[in-house]
Amino acid sequence: MIHVVWFKRDLRVHDHAALEAAASSGAPVLALYILEPELWRQPEMSGRHHAFLAECLADLDTALKARGARLVVRVGEAVSVLHDLNAAHGIAALHAHEETGLLWTYARDRAVRRWARKAGVPFLEYRQHGVLRAHGDRDGWAKTWERTMRAPTQAAPSHLRAASLVSHDLPDAGGLGLEDDPCPDRQRGGRAEGVTLLRSFLATRGRHYRKAMSTPLDGAAACSRVSAHLALGCLSMRETYQAALRAQARWRQAEDAAFAQSVGSFVSRLHWHCHFIQKLEDEPEIERRDLHQAYAGLRPIGPDHEALVAAWIEGRTGFPFVDACMRSLRSTGWLNFRMRSMVMAFSSYHLWQDWRRPAQALARQFTDFEPGIHYPQAQMQSGVTGVNVVRIYNPVKQSRDQDPGGVFIRRWAPELSALPDDFIHEPWSAPADLLAARGVRLGDSYPVRLVDHEAAARVAREKAYGVRTGPAFRAAARAIQQKHGSRKSGLPPTERRARSARKPSQSEFDF
DNA sequence: AGTGCAGTTGACTTT
């Protein structure tokens, strides 16, 4: 009989509750990764995810090898893989982390649970990060998070009694039906890489995080870049959080206030990470249904939907800053948070396109795709939650604010690089003779902008606010309040006013 | 010195 550790998006041996539990059983341990071809057919998945995963798995195998075990890869449906292993070796217990993922993985986990119950195999699931499953008490959430994250981390087992099984080869991207997905500046996967990033961020790179995180230029180096490693679990949230707190204390002691504050911003974003994933955990349908039903059908899918989404995701909107963001994302697999919000909002408001296909296209581009952050954010930036303020970004203002010298634009839209700073943010307003002199032919060397952004924003604002004042909105808002029982609604009127007067923050997402 | 005034800043409101 063997204990199986089913690795999913927790690809590490450190601070790993499932591995620890299996190891301490004393029985032979099978470290299993199930490569599920059907998962890779989901519209969110892409070649860069596959490449990053392969690196993570190789790193995990190295870590297991150092402890006398190996990673065993099996290809197929989780239930049938587990069924075969159980038939051949007998599974004494199946250990895994809880996964908050796509509806597809949600359904697969339920199928595995059903199978385990029928087969008489104990299926033991452990909390991942700070996300709570089936929690009733909304008020205690932050406290529980804090307690979980401050608990001691679990050391990696020093030696594993391994069940020696043959590992299968990881299918390559083409074999899984994934399109060619060149990403020349993609981050490397694996815990070693994640640890290096976290260390360099907390020791040097992060000093100007607070100021630089929103700029497309400096953000790439000033941000931690551990998101992909958290998404696949190369790093645990607990060890990341504790490392950040230690660094913050060190910088305070060194009287480097700027660095300490930057680390503080990072820490608050770690809370935010779990806070958002919790939304998808509680309401998996956020992946495909407008949270607020009054918005269903607000953006009907027209005949030009596909062409507009393609122009947007490929960086051909005619807005230099938006296009630079999209092209940079394609090449690096990463974009800072503010620019992610901007491009999603641009698609939803200026282009007035339904959020689902764009969200899938973005998911494929993000090496750090995390369903629990991605979908709640996509809905928020599209203004369909009914509880968040309508935020329409001005792509030209963002360009002037975040890239005043046009350096980022020139890097990613070199066809515009000869334009002077005054016009690089909005080439359509440049005099024709200037464009000609600088070799820019709108509609030829660079696209004509898809929309007049000011007019489009005006129309979008009216439509978005139109929903909020309609009778359907109020009815559905009441339903959401009832279902999710937001605490704010229970406050006495005076305090409710006082609270709502507070500056609303992006992290608030009370249903 | 005090006044008028254009321009700036920041808090706050509206969309």
Add this chain to the structure above:
DNA sequence: TAAAGTCAACTGCAC
């Protein structure tokens, strides 16, 4: 991690 508009307080300057 919205943007634009409003308004009052403030600032720098000319006279």
